[in-house]
Amino acid sequence: MRQIISKEPWWAEPPRPGQDEFELEWGWLVHYSEGEPRFEFVRVRPTDDEIRHRKSCRITPTSE
Template sequence: MQLISREPWWRNPPKPGQREQDLEWGYLEIYKDGHAVFVEQRPTDHELAERKSCRNFPEAEE
């Protein structure tokens, strides 16, 4: 198995008004054969700040 991508990723998308720091974070690993694995290991704060994906947070409903 050849790993082709490993990115900080949330386990579940945020709910409206939920803060980034309240989410369960890990890594999404994608392998050459196409399968993906969620790794339960919290990324560093730097990795979370520099991530390219998982940036859409819904606005809180009023």
């Protein structure tokens, strides 16, 4: 039986240098348990608050 193990806000493509994270296309990275673990990107935008408080998929500031 397919079950969700985790679900996290994730970007569809990595940001370009200097791009604001709220300009990105967001969705959900869903981790399922089905025999071997499986991931799927679901193109449903999380709320701004969910994006702000995500645990992963962080933009690392660059020093200029």
